[in-house]
Amino acid sequence: MSTIAIPNSSAVHHDDHSHEHHKETFLTKYVFSQDHKMIAKQFLITGIIMGVIAMGLSILFRIQLAYPDKSFPLLEVLLGKFAPEGRLDPNFYLSLVTIHGTIMVFFVLTAGLSGTFSNLLIPLQLGARDMASPFMNMLSYWFFFTASAIMLSTFFIESGPAGAGWTIYPPLSALPKAMPGSGLGMTLWLVSMVLFVASSLMGGINYVSTILNMRTKGMDLWKMPLTIWAFFLTAILGILSFPVLVAGIVLLIFDRSFGTSFYLSDIYIGGQALANEGGSPILWEHLFWFLGHPEVYIVIMPAMGIASEVMSVNSRKPIFGYHAMVYSLIGITVLSFVVWGHHMFVTGMNPFLGGVFMITTLIIAVPSAVKTFNWLATLWRGNIRFTPAMLFAIGLVSFFISGGLTGIWLGNAALDINLHDTYFVVAHFHLVMGSAAIFGMLAGIYHWFPKMFGRMMNPKLGYLHFWLTFISAYLVFFPMHFMGLDGVPRRYYAFTEFESMQKWLSVNVFITWAAILGAVAQVAFLFNFFYSIFFGEKSTQNPWQANTLEWTTPVERLHGNWPGEIPTVYRWAYDYSKPGHDADFITQITPLSETMSSNLPHDFEGNEEAERIQERWNIDHKSVDKREEVK
């Protein structure tokens, strides 16, 4: 396919490049950078910071849940009137839950994950000098940054941040009288999200156009690594579904500020009957979940792509069922547009529709199952190197199984009657989305850290980080299933008012301490990450002996990626441990002519000329069928 036309001369002599046509200043290199690798790092570091903040918020509300009757003077010192007498205010509790969810889902697992790895890997793994539109790419980051700043700024306003839950269902979110969090905080939430979606769309359009147009020679679609497939389909999902959220948000802004009645009807609040008639909150739910469900796959698919790549590299084995992996991603992409109603079984939506959405929902579990089995088969008889990235990828599979299985319960409308809006749902999505996707992201960070910073992270701290996080995540979320099965609703400020819930108080204490353990474990990661940027061991060019193109670029990370011509691709990304070849990997840029001893009939894709040459070579070298040899 086409390669971007940057004159080679300027790229070759990159060292003395700076005193040529464009001088790189601090501002253009680190701030308003248009280099996809720098933008990726900007997304990553912003994402990490947002993640740490959101994690801190969760610890705050976990403390409230564990010790509802206790006063913590420190909280009052830190939070002022949001924690009078050292106890969280109930409204502020809801704000914490809301902002925690919003930041984690959108700012960390959407922008932080896709923004980092799509930007980093799409050009590098496809053999392009940069994104299709580097300028738009830069804008995408700065919109994201602005959205983050606005979202966080709401902690500093009088009425506090938005508090209606991350799904901000109206009328609660539409009526400032209903809760303080629906005042200015909600307005800013909406503004922030519009900017966020703009960022996400600019990114997505860039990803899709780069993947479709800028692959290097030989890189046809079926030679792309699974990471790229995942980023590609994720971007498509985002482009098609995010605008619907914006539409919903615009209507909500109208209802809040201009007296329209899209979502409001028959409301009596604060001693006053409102004039709004004819609207329906259900409309918001449809619009929100039309994005919201694809969103959860926007979050998990890049993580799946990363895990597939990392697992293949580190088991020194081809990913099992590459085609099935791609088709299941495509299946998930398509199906995820027709299942949103499973979030609305008991909202008053026509129950017949509920039945239909149940059918589509349970169908989507099939491609998910296929992916899981393929990962297991990839590990089978591998030669597994437990790099930290590999540990996190395996952790992802475990979480995805545990959380995916409860999806089958929730997708069943009849069972969902009793599970909806309970802790069971909280357990489900924190395992399948929260934990699995975060683990995918961490796997990616550990794996591509050398590519981003030219240095290695400390593996031993990585092991510590993995084991503590893996265990604490299960300790936190597994017991929540049982609370849900006991009918404990989510988003409850305290379990003290209902006698029936008090038996869960001790479990809450346990969960909170497990969460604190998990949070403290992240210090190991943060230290490792920031320390290694400056002092980590220097990386070699291809530290994991991987096949993909990014490891053919120099460690120094040039603007334009490859000093000379962009390499040509001759094979798929997964020729690991191929019988007949001495090393246990063959990079994508190795032509078949250099690997005569290991070529399989399948590799020639029906090119008869090549097959003939191979046959002649085989006869000359009296080579028996490779397949026999392995057995």
Place this chain on the structure above:
Amino acid sequence: MDIKRYLNLKSLLALTGIVGLSFQQVMAQAAGVATDTVSKTDGLGKTVGYYLILFLLICVVIGIIGKVLHVYELTKQIQGKKEGIAWNKVNGILFAVTLVVGLYGAYWCYTVQGAQILPEAASEHGLKIDSMFRITLVITTIVFVITHILLFLFAYKYNYKAKRKAYYYPHNNTLEKYWTVIPAIALTVLVLMGFFTWRGITNISSDQMKSALQVDVTAHQFAWEVRYSGKDNVSGRKNYKLIGSLGGLNSLGLDLADKHNYDDLKVTEIVLPVNKSVRFTLTSQDVLHSFYMPHFRVQMNCVPGMSTFFQFTPRITTAEMKVKTNDPNFKYRLYCAKICGAQHYNMQFAVRVVTQREYDKWVKEQKPIVTDDMKKEYQLAMKENVASKENKIALNN
């Protein structure tokens, strides 16, 4: 090299010591200042300092362990052995241990915490839900256990050995077909069961609707208003614009022009006769709420501007449930399950299931929702209305 590292370690320790000490002093001072001003935050600095130092200590310990491991590996290397600690093996073993401990932990949760979940369904449709629950539980647990055994055992068994080469096995379409079709079949079974159960719960003939006991629930921040439909078994009309009318007495916005309202009963407790179908009509005055009675496997949102419904038949009285659960304090519960504001966690309302005879007795004691005062106000308002209308007519002429 080794000496340098040793120095490093020592200085690191010394440094934390100094930091720790000075920190404690600062904190002590801060605490001293605090006592002068606000007594609330007394000792706060000390506790914070304590936890910080604890944390720093843990960091130091981990740092030391890291260094020790590093030194150990280095000496091994110097002795000519390639690998110091076989981390691949260590991690592999950890996966095997996690498998055993984890499966035991899951088993423990299933038995201990599983014993704390809801008792058997107290409604007829709930029995069907429960049987589906069990089937789903068994299927998913089997899959959960098998896949985790495979995942962690593979991780344990196939950890890296320099001499071995992985098995080049890129695909197998037969396998692929199996693990597409088998889950698809299992899911089809679940879908079909789920679909028919769901339709059975939600798709109710209009005869059945009419014959059920009608109960009307209005949610608002942060309470439930419940009214029974009285002798005619029809709940009277409401209009949100009438809320607060009749001199503030009309808290539900009853439309007194509708005669169905007059026999409706205001209750402070939901009391249901056992084995009799009851139909709840739900709505909200302000934001979304959710009418959730987990023991009956009943949940439906309350939506302002529209009515939602849930019809079911209770099958166990509260008294019987006390025996069954071996809990003399057992009570049925009504929760609000949709985030609705600050007091979302505390929207209480009592629920009781009784025998028909007890019910009949109870229902006789309930007062009409339209009180005499309301009637008086209404008649007054009507008169004024008529008068003003007549006035207008007179003027027009």
